[in-house]
Amino acid sequence: MAGIRAQQKEKTRRALIQAAMNQLSAEHGYASLSLREVAREAGIAPTSFYRHFQNMEELGLTLVDEGGLALRQLLRQSRQQIANGGSIIRSSVRTFMQFVGNNKAIFRLLLQEKSGNSRDFRMAVVREIEHFTAELVDYLLDEQDYQRELAELQADAIVRIVFGAGADALDADAQECERLTEQTIQQVRIVARGAEATRLAARPRE
Amino acid sequence: MAGIRAQQKEKTRRALIQAAMNQLSAEHGYASLSLREVAREAGIAPTSFYRHFQNMEELGLTLVDEGGLALRQLLRQSRQQIANGGSIIRSSVRTFMQFVGNNKAIFRLLLQEKSGNSRDFRMAVVREIEHFTAELVDYLLDEQDYQRELAELQADAIVRIVFGAGADALDADAQECERLTEQTIQQVRIVARGAEATRLAARPRE
DNA sequence: AAATTGCGTGAACACGCGTTCACTGACATA
DNA sequence: TATGTCAGTGAACGCGTGTTCACGCAATTT
Numbered sequence A, B: 001m002a003g004i005r006a007q008q009k010e011k012t013r014r015a016l017i018q019a020a021m022n023q024l025s026a027e028h029g030y031a032s033l034s035l036r037e038v039a040r041e042a043g044i045a046p047t048s049f050y051r052h053f054q055n056m057e058e059l060g061l062t063l064v065d066e067g068g069l070a071l072r073q074l075l076r077q078s079r080q081q082i083a084n085g086g087s088i089i090r091s092s093v094r095t096f097m098q099f100v101g102n103n104k105a106i107f108r109l110l111l112q113e114k115s116g117n118s119r120d121f122r123m124a125v126v127r128e129i130e131h132f133t134a135e136l137v138d139y140l141l142d143e144q145d146y147q148r149e150l151a152e153l154q155a156d157a158i159v160r161i162v163f164g165a166g167a168d169a170l171d172a173d174a175q176e177c178e179r180l181t182e183q184t185i186q187q188v189r190i191v192a193r194g195a196e197a198t199r200l201a202a203r204p205r206e
Numbered sequence C: 001a002a003a004t005t006g007c008g009t010g011a012a013c014a015c016g017c018g019t020t021c022a023c024t025g026a027c028a029t030a
Numbered sequence D: 001t002a003t004g005t006c007a008g009t010g011a012a013c014g015c016g017t018g019t020t021c022a023c024g025c026a027a028t029t030t
Helices: A004-023 A035-042 A046-051 A056-083 A088-102 A104-114 A119-143 A148-169 A174-202 B004-023 B035-042 B046-051 B056-083 B088-102 B104-114 B119-143 B148-169 B174-202
Strands: none
Touching: A004 A035, A004 A046, A004 A056, A004 A104, A035 A046, A056 A088, A056 A104, A056 A119, A088 A104, A088 A148, A088 A174, A104 A119, A104 A148, A119 A148, A148 A174, A148 B148, A148 B174, A174 B148, A174 B174, B004 B035, B004 B046, B004 B056, B004 B104, B035 B046, B056 B088, B056 B104, B056 B119, B088 B104, B088 B148, B088 B174, B104 B119, B104 B148, B119 B148, B148 B174
8 A cells, every 4th residue: 555656656746846946045946946857857858847847836835835834944943042041032033044044945945936927926926925914913913912013014024025135145154144144133023112112102101 | 529429329328227117017027028029119220239238147137226226316306305304104104105105117027126036136126225224233333323233124124114105005005005005104113112122121221 | 478557768859048159230530 | 432331131050949759668557
């Protein structure tokens, strides 16, 4: 019942996905990904590609999904660090920047396709980022007692800042990365302070 | 001394640049820009392209420069609105979002090449955005009396938020755009409040 | 044991690409 | 008026592309 055949198929499928990931780099993005090159790297004939994906777009969307999954895992990891004590902001930002450093290809893919030329891709990425924001909103509502609107403003701003920094980190060396991380932590703190001030101004007594 | 010849050449050059701009759209980015198609739209033979640019990359960098120029003009326009009175934050953000709406192709180009696959391109875009940030820092230092470090943190955060919103605005309809604009204004205000609070905390007496 | 399924294959296709080359003819220069 | 310059040309090149097709052959099903 193992299904030697299905097993083999899944293996080649993974090989294709991995090959595509490998070909993604700072110099060579999804747009210039070639079916033939991917197939070559995966060690199969170009024609066999069609046994696994209908076309390149389907492969690309799969990559985005895999990237999103990795991001989701990052979030869990981040929450663990929070549970272990220490500054929430600091550990979240650090985890995020760590992720970017360790998964440049994936993060670059997400960034590129966010402003890319396929509406399906853009929407897929936006959806992933919205997950990110939504979880942050939940956290703010739970831990602090912000009103929903303010929490959403704050979460969205933070996500924009952090993703922006992540983008810059892609081209940065270790030292610059460190600087970026510290800068981002401070910026997130500024936003938190601003939100707090706004909250107090809105409901001065309570 | 008019130089009929040079005049004609400049005209074709402009035609090439314009043709390239026209071909940039939500579905068709710089990466998939073709020399032959651009030449066709400009109304010249493919080979004539080389009389004006050494290769496609040179054309692309020219496009980025032109985009940056347009952004610079936006900044001046924005400052005029400020001089006319009214909320600084509000009019700046509105102007920016207006620009994005009116120059989608250019802004999309900047966004895409910011995370694009050519280091030269990325650096060119980063330079443009740094101009943007630097002018905001100057403004903060002049108008308020922030210390340099805090002004830089604040300006960088604001630029990230605003550019992020601009990116989202590319896919949004008019109503969603309006919502985004208002959201961004509030977020920038939050940052400003947070920076102010930070400033007061750092130097309580002065 | 026989029949079927389906992954992987190699040849072949039409196509658009960037680039080269020698050339033309209108403008500039002397 | 004679000479030079150079933007624009059309043919031709080699190449990599996505996609199709009929086929082989091992795993699976009957």
